[in-house]
Amino acid sequence: MSRSINRVTLLGHLGADPESRRTQDGRLVVTFRIATGEAWRDKTTGERKETTDWHTVVIFNEGLAKVAEQYLRRGSHVCVEGQLKTRKWQDQSGQDRYATEVVLQAFRGDLVLLDRSERQAPDETAYGAARTRPDRPDPTAAAAPPFDDEVPF
Amino acid sequence: MSRSINRVTLLGHLGADPESRRTQDGRLVVTFRIATGEAWRDKTTGERKETTDWHTVVIFNEGLAKVAEQYLRRGSHVCVEGQLKTRKWQDQSGQDRYATEVVLQAFRGDLVLLDRSERQAPDETAYGAARTRPDRPDPTAAAAPPFDDEVPF
Amino acid sequence: MSRSINRVTLLGHLGADPESRRTQDGRLVVTFRIATGEAWRDKTTGERKETTDWHTVVIFNEGLAKVAEQYLRRGSHVCVEGQLKTRKWQDQSGQDRYATEVVLQAFRGDLVLLDRSERQAPDETAYGAARTRPDRPDPTAAAAPPFDDEVPF
Amino acid sequence: MSRSINRVTLLGHLGADPESRRTQDGRLVVTFRIATGEAWRDKTTGERKETTDWHTVVIFNEGLAKVAEQYLRRGSHVCVEGQLKTRKWQDQSGQDRYATEVVLQAFRGDLVLLDRSERQAPDETAYGAARTRPDRPDPTAAAAPPFDDEVPF
DNA sequence: TTTT
DNA sequence: TTTT
Numbered sequence: 001m002s003r004s005i006n007r008v009t010l011l012g013h014l015g016a017d018p019e020s021r022r023t024q025d026g027r028l029v030v031t032f033r034i035a036t037g038e039a040w041r042d043k044t045t046g047e048r049k050e051t052t053d054w055h056t057v058v059i060f061n062e063g064l065a066k067v068a069e070q071y072l073r074r075g076s077h078v079c080v081e082g083q084l085k086t087r088k089w090q091d092q093s094g095q096d097r098y099a100t101e102v103v104l105q106a107f108r109g110d111l112v113l114l115d116r117s118e119r120q121a122p123d124e125t126a127y128g129a130a131r132t133r134p135d136r137p138d139p140t141a142a143a144a145p146p147f148d149d150e151v152p153f
Numbered sequence: 154m155s156r157s158i159n160r161v162t163l164l165g166h167l168g169a170d171p172e173s174r175r176t177q178d179g180r181l182v183v184t185f186r187i188a189t190g191e192a193w194r195d196k197t198t199g200e201r202k203e204t205t206d207w208h209t210v211v212i213f214n215e216g217l218a219k220v221a222e223q224y225l226r227r228g229s230h231v232c233v234e235g236q237l238k239t240r241k242w243q244d245q246s247g248q249d250r251y252a253t254e255v256v257l258q259a260f261r262g263d264l265v266l267l268d269r270s271e272r273q274a275p276d277e278t279a280y281g282a283a284r285t286r287p288d289r290p291d292p293t294a295a296a297a298p299p300f301d302d303e304v305p306f
Numbered sequence: 307m308s309r310s311i312n313r314v315t316l317l318g319h320l321g322a323d324p325e326s327r328r329t330q331d332g333r334l335v336v337t338f339r340i341a342t343g344e345a346w347r348d349k350t351t352g353e354r355k356e357t358t359d360w361h362t363v364v365i366f367n368e369g370l371a372k373v374a375e376q377y378l379r380r381g382s383h384v385c386v387e388g389q390l391k392t393r394k395w396q397d398q399s400g401q402d403r404y405a406t407e408v409v410l411q412a413f414r415g416d417l418v419l420l421d422r423s424e425r426q427a428p429d430e431t432a433y434g435a436a437r438t439r440p441d442r443p444d445p446t447a448a449a450a451p452p453f454d455d456e457v458p459f
Numbered sequence: 460m461s462r463s464i465n466r467v468t469l470l471g472h473l474g475a476d477p478e479s480r481r482t483q484d485g486r487l488v489v490t491f492r493i494a495t496g497e498a499w500r501d502k503t504t505g506e507r508k509e510t511t512d513w514h515t516v517v518i519f520n521e522g523l524a525k526v527a528e529q530y531l532r533r534g535s536h537v538c539v540e541g542q543l544k545t546r547k548w549q550d551q552s553g554q555d556r557y558a559t560e561v562v563l564q565a566f567r568g569d570l571v572l573l574d575r576s577e578r579q580a581p582d583e584t585a586y587g588a589a590r591t592r593p594d595r596p597d598p599t600a601a602a603a604p605p606f607d608d609e610v611p612f
Numbered sequence: 613t614t615t616t
Numbered sequence: 617t618t619t620t
Contacts, residue, residue: 001220001264004495005470006512008543011385011418012463015613035614036463053465053544067154075614079317084467085512100559107260111154112317114420157342158317159359161390164538164571165310168617188618189310206312206391228618232470237314238359253406265470267573307526307570311538373460385464413566417460
């Protein structure tokens with residue numbers, strides 16, 4: 001149960017190779033920039049228009065970070081689900097600055113590789129269940145329906 | 154990492170009290186129906202129109218099932234995130250029938266109670282981490298920014 | 307403003323070519339089936355498991371229907387945003403039956419073609435603004451920031 | 460049809476009353492801050508933890524801006540769907556600064572008021588179809604099923 | 613800085 | 617069967 005929802009879904013291309021860093025306690029963090037865009041025809045002038053938006057994605061999820069590091073490159077096509085988070089930091093002059101990023105934490109967020117060549121990536125679970133194990137009675141194995149009196153609504 | 158996305162988000166009201174059942178191996182499953190609607194003005198007649206859609210939600214997630222059982226009632230206002238799944242079953246005459254439902258499995262899906270009176274519900278984690286533990290360096294505790302050379306993109 | 311949310315996001319592959327039909331008043335409707343899946347490792351047995359879910363997508367949105375008809379085929383990789391809707395119908399024996407589908411109506415829903423070969427599709431706007439025209443002051447043209455006193459929060 | 464996805468869903472409370480401004484060409488723009496949060500139990504210490512994230516929402520959509528201005532206040536409970544966008548601006552010292560916001564444009568985005576007292580708000584369509592007119596054959600009026608040969612998949 |  |  002949550003008291004709120006904070007969900008970002010982005011599907012687009014990487015503008016550059018991902019960058020890998022470590023937190024002070026040694027955990028892998030992978031960062032990349034992804035572009036989304038929209039195109040439309042101006043209603044008054046009839047002109048074709050286009051905008052690109054750039055987003056920073058930060059992966060703290062161990063399994064997904066390894067996948068991103070190994071398989072994503074400049075130009076990669078990817079779909080990302082994460083949370084919107086804003087960090088505060090100080091620039092050299094000591095002024096407060098803010099960076100708003102799309103964050104993939106452990107057990108939160110997901111990454112879908114869309115380039116055929118990258119889809120050979122192992123399931124993330126190979127990295128230790130970085131994501132999720134469905135917890136439903138196996139529907140294919142079930143000889144009987146889950147409930148005796150089952151009717152559709 | 155996933156190879157696909159299957160996500161349903163519904164925000165609406167329960168049409169009736171939730172129903173609780175057990176799977177054959179004893180796990181709690183809670184089911185309810187939720188209504189969503191849309192209203193619009195017909196462009197040609199100018200008339201106000203309205204439709205209601207009814208959805209079946211099935212919660213296999215232990216923690217969320219308990220919350221739903223205890224706090225949700227007919228008329229409850231709720232937001233649900235789950236997966237779209239279709240079950241096949243046989244009716245009395247042996248014919249194949251299908252039921253398509255919004256399913257909340259363990260580690261997948263979420264439930265947000267929107268009625269003030271219900272928001273006293275304990276965090277789901279009280280039921281044994283039915284959901285998620287963020288895995289990010291605690292941002293408030295961090296005296297230094299996560300990375301030395303940090304600048305916003 | 308809406309009083310509820312009804313949103314489905316699916317990313318997967320088509321199981322067969324789309325089917326085109328017309329409503330009784332002549333409008334194009336395109337239908338296809340799309341598969342999503344999940345893979346996980348069983349916690350107790352360690353076995354690799356996998357499920358596939360099949361979904362029916364129905365496009366009433368004129369522009370998107372034409373794109374789907376022309377560019378999508380069995381095996382196509384696609385991302386779809388629509389609404390969950392259940393239709394009631396009678397089978398030959400007069401019994402009530404239900405079909406639950408992911409519906410893309412005009413001004414609602416979206417379709418993203420993920421196969422490189424299909425991405426040559428014209429912008430949907432070519433079909434008459436089947437989707438959406440951003441309505442924001444053009445950020446690139448703006449010599450001054452949108453607001454005089456702008457500071458980030 | 461889109462070539463990318465850029466979608467943010469937030470459900471939370473306003474931290475302060477919305478602010479109304481006008482663009483240089485006179486259009487209403489409403490801005491507010493909304494908080495989302497997550498709570499979890501630290502796996503190692505067993506301690507209860509909590510974080511709050513703050514987000515800036517900017518509404519360029521005329522109808523939704525009017526609704527927000529009139530009905531939302533500090534503490535209002537709201538669900539928002541918009542796009543993630545980053546603006547560049549110059550501070551007093553001429554330095555480049557960035558602000559990342561959740562933007563609701565015309566025909567894009569949605570707003571759901573969750574406080575009972577605010578739900579009296581008129582449908583947004585009262586403001587001129589700021590959102591969406593479903594474009595589906597009216598299912599209730601249909602004496603016959605939409606298609607002659609209809610069977611569920 | 614991506615992509616079409 | 618909900619809600620406004």
